[in-house]
Amino acid sequence: MSRSERLLALLQLLRGHRYAITGTELASQLGISLRTLYRDIATLQAQGAHIEGEPGIGYVLRPGFMLPPLMFSEEELDALVLGSRWVVAHGDGALSASASSALAKIEAVLPADYRQQLQSNALLIGTSRSDSLNDEAPLRSAIRQQRKVTLGYRDLKDEASERTVWPFALGYFEQVRVLVAWCELRQGFRHFRVDRITRMQPEDCRYPKSRESLLKEWRATQQIPQPKFIADRN
Numbered sequence: 001m002s003r004s005e006r007l008l009a010l011l012q013l014l015r016g017h018r019y020a021i022t023g024t025e026l027a028s029q030l031g032i033s034l035r036t037l038y039r040d041i042a043t044l045q046a047q048g049a050h051i052e053g054e055p056g057i058g059y060v061l062r063p064g065f066m067l068p069p070l071m072f073s074e075e076e077l078d079a080l081v082l083g084s085r086w087v088v089a090h091g092d093g094a095l096s097a098s099a100s101s102a103l104a105k106i107e108a109v110l111p112a113d114y115r116q117q118l119q120s121n122a123l124l125i126g127t128s129r130s131d132s133l134n135d136e137a138p139l140r141s142a143i144r145q146q147r148k149v150t151l152g153y154r155d156l157k158d159e160a161s162e163r164t165v166w167p168f169a170l171g172y173f174e175q176v177r178v179l180v181a182w183c184e185l186r187q188g189f190r191h192f193r194v195d196r197i198t199r200m201q202p203e204d205c206r207y208p209k210s211r212e213s214l215l216k217e218w219r220a221t222q223q224i225p226q227p228k229f230i231a232d233r234n
Helices: 003-015 023-030 034-046 074-090 093-109 112-119 137-145 211-222
Strands: 051-054 058-061 147-154 160-172 177-183 188-193 197-206
Touching: 003 023, 003 034, 003 058, 023 034, 023 058, 034 051, 074 093, 074 112, 093 112, 093 137, 137 147, 137 160, 137 197, 160 188, 160 211, 188 211
Parallel strands: none
Antiparallel strands: 051 058, 147 160, 147 197, 160 177, 177 188
């Protein structure tokens, strides 16, 4: 791999470990010598990466470091563009605008050849067949803040009810959005189609469990494996 790719790979390895990892292990995983590793760490530190540690003890990357001009593989760029374009086409107003903004920020810091590849990307997203989209921004805010929400809801039989729920996830499907929450009325996990929510009132109080623990419990009940986005941090 090129040196820029190696530096990025080193950052990714450090990000995947909460505690210090030895230089020997880092060098082994990257397939480089210890001398080269020490040189690469010095380069990253000079660019602003808050890497702490020393030879013989180990290294850890402290939070808060923003990457310099980004380097992606062709497949990674395809994934970023495809995902962002899907959100632009199918998200509500706030989410669609945020996806466009995020893609523009990525494009702004890409080297010229990568920027050209992004601009000429041939992966297209079809427009939504739905004539209108509900505004899910208040739901996303309640999920982030881990606050209870009282919903007015009409089920598939068109029967109305009022529920106080603990919202912790929002599922995006082509035709519908589904709120995943713990329902106080039913004392269990329930799924609510966003287009059938007639009223939403955020409450002042937080729900008693963490969003992460609710999501973990829900995955267990649904037999959904835990996704892995980065290396195991244990």
